[in-house]
Amino acid sequence: MNQEPVPTADAVSKLIQELNKLPGIGPKSAQRLAFHLLRAPEEQASLLADAILSVKQKTRLCSLCLNVTDTDPCHICRSDQRDHTKVCIVEQPQDILALEHTRIYNGLYHVLHGAISPTEGVGAGDIRIKELIERLEGSSVNEVILATNPNLEGEQTALYLNQLISPLGIRVTRLARGLPFGTELEYADDVTLTHAIEGRQEF
Numbered sequence: 001m002n003q004e005p006v007p008t009a010d011a012v013s014k015l016i017q018e019l020n021k022l023p024g025i026g027p028k029s030a031q032r033l034a035f036h037l038l039r040a041p042e043e044q045a046s047l048l049a050d051a052i053l054s055v056k057q058k059t060r061l062c063s064l065c066l067n068v069t070d071t072d073p074c075h076i077c078r079s080d081q082r083d084h085t086k087v088c089i090v091e092q093p094q095d096i097l098a099l100e101h102t103r104i105y106n107g108l109y110h111v112l113h114g115a116i117s118p119t120e121g122v123g124a125g126d127i128r129i130k131e132l133i134e135r136l137e138g139s140s141v142n143e144v145i146l147a148t149n150p151n152l153e154g155e156q157t158a159l160y161l162n163q164l165i166s167p168l169g170i171r172v173t174r175l176a177r178g179l180p181f182g183t184e185l186e187y188a189d190d191v192t193l194t195h196a197i198e199g200r201q202e203f
């Protein structure tokens with residue numbers, strides 16, 4: 001039997017294929033989403049497509065904290081409502097979302113874009129540590145809060161950063177225990193995170 005090319009079906013299977021590449025989206029969910037979009041008004045599909053493109057085309061990294069932003073410096077770095085003497089160090093931009101959600105922290109951030117992991121071949125030079133040290137040197141920052149993930153990579157990274165930052169005469173604190181070991185900040189609930197920030201201790 002000749003396989004007649006069916007443009008719509010091709011388009012649908014292409015969409016399923018692309019959705020399936022997203023984290024947490026298995027083949028079944030990809031199929032469900034694709035058929036949902038197929039039935040949805042064209043305007044909704046357009047808005048989604050635009051939002052996806054915008055995230056790639058209209059965002060960049062803040063030149064100060066390396067958070068994802070559409071203005072440089074980002075709104076946190078620019079704000080005079082924030083405490084510019086504190087910098088909280090996180091692994092990923094989504095960790096900032098989790099911490100901001102608690103509304104307990106009012107300082108600035110620095111995004112490392114990863115963590116030191118010898119097993120995965122990620123060294124100190126592969127994440128944004130150089131930018132952090134340059135930013136701290138000669139700044140008015142008096143406390144750095146290490147909010148890397150409470151897992152092996154996060155602990156190694158915190159240890160390494162403490163060795164670099166302490167000699168600068170800056171107080172180094174670490175989020176309080178209570179975050180279960182092996183988890184990621186991004187998935188911690190507000191109450192646990194709030195306790196972790198409030199109970200932060202000298203490193």
Ligand SMILES: [Zn+2]
Nearest residue numbers: 062065074077
């Ligand atoms: Zn920023």
